[in-house]
Amino acid sequence: MSFVMRAATADDLQPLYEMAKLTGGGFTNLPPDRGSLTGKLAGSDAAFARVGDDVSAETYVLVLENTESGDVRGTCQLFTAVGDQWPFYSYRITTLTQHSQELDRTVKAELLSLVNDLGGCSEVGGLFLHPGERAGGLGMLLARSRYLFIAAHRERFGDRILAELRGIIDERGGSPFWDAIGGKFFGMSFQEADEFNAIHGNQFIADLMPKHPVYIAMLGEEARKVIGLPHPSGRAAMRMLENEGFAYQGFVDIFDGGPTMLTQTDRVHTISEAHGGSIEATDLDKGEKALIAAGRLADFRCCYGARELRGDGVAIDAQAADLLRVSQGDTVWSIP
Structure with missing residues (x-):
């Protein structure tokens, strides 16, 4: 097989842009915006060039190259410490239990609480394989190459590592979860908010998102039933993460309600067994x-x-x- 993962360079801007246009939305780490991608590649170059092995908030971009044709056919990213430049927001699902002695009834309510609990974690993300190459184990090469990179540069990564999976997006490119919560406060569609976040960061979430917990029972059925579920195209990725030792621990994305998978970095199978x-x-x-x-x-x-x-x-x-x-x-x- 003549495919190899390598560090991305500025020359990879065009193929990354072309792949970004194929993602279908909800893919914050690979926006179809040349300026954002140019900045991401410049940051990656600086991370690769930095001297020293301490943890510093950085992004590494890797690409999958067909060495026979020279074509770039996939990409993935690693983030060493999320929540440094902008707060890293998640919703965490918690349970509130209340009891009425007069009614002799106990009621449990699930809440969505806005938290920064995952700040400082490392993250693997931005994984995209060109639709024409989704065979022959290239998805596995893309995913697991990130862990071998961490194993070879362990000092540059945190003690915990996460992966965010894209949530359910409807046939119009919207998000039932966003429409039920974020859309009520921002006056923006899911696609507009997702694009703004990809390019400008999520400080606007801190500025405008309500800080009080949201009772899940008060959301519409369409929103409730997608909480913590991955997009159909991400189910295989979720299984791969579970095989590596990641687990869903009740954290969901604030935009589309997709699951955040989490584990200790040293417990990732490919890292510990490398x-x-x-x-x-x-x-x-x-x-x-x-x-x-x-x-x-x-x-x-x-x-x-x-x-x-x-x-x-x-x-x-x-x-x-x-x-x-x-x-x-x-x-x-x-x-x-």
Whole structure:
């Protein structure tokens, strides 16, 4: 397979813009706006170039390249510490229990509370694979390459990590959840609010969103039934996150009500099980299929290949060595 994950550069603006136009809305991290994408790539360049390994609020953009054609066919992003530039808002579902002695009745009510509980977490997001490439395991390469990047640069990421999944969007591109809550206070459609957030950040949420808890029972049925559900196109992504150790813990997106998945960074399967070691050979004929990553920061690359663990070292196949631009003695990270 001639696909490799690599650090994005300014030259990737056009393919990223073209993919952004295919997302269908509700995809804040990949807006179809050249200015926003240009700024994101510039921030990513600065993050890759920074010296030091402490946690600093940064964004890393990776792209999936077909090395035979040179075409960029997918992308994903990593955020080291959310909520630094702008507060990171979520709704958290809580339960209020009340009892009436006179009626001998206990009533439980679910509430949506606006919180900043997830500020400081790292985040994986912005994952998009071109519709023409959604086969052959490329989605897995996109998703898990992010965790190998974290494993190779662990000091730059926080102790907790989250992933936001896009919520339910109707056939008109609207959000029943937004219409029931945010739309009542902002005078903006879901698409307008989502676009504004992608380009300008969500400080306007802090300025205008009601701070009191919202009783879920008072929302319309269409809004209630989508809370915590992923968009149909995100169900596979949710399963992949669960397989990595993420779990839904009652946090939902303030725009579309989609679920936020959360776990401890060191408990992510690909991170905790990744093998780091030096290459002992690059001519392996047969071995277990693996994701293999190499390179520091802007030189990071990740691809499918074959590996064979040899103590602390590893042997890999020639094609993987060529895609990763490594040779004997270089360090690689790998996971079956």
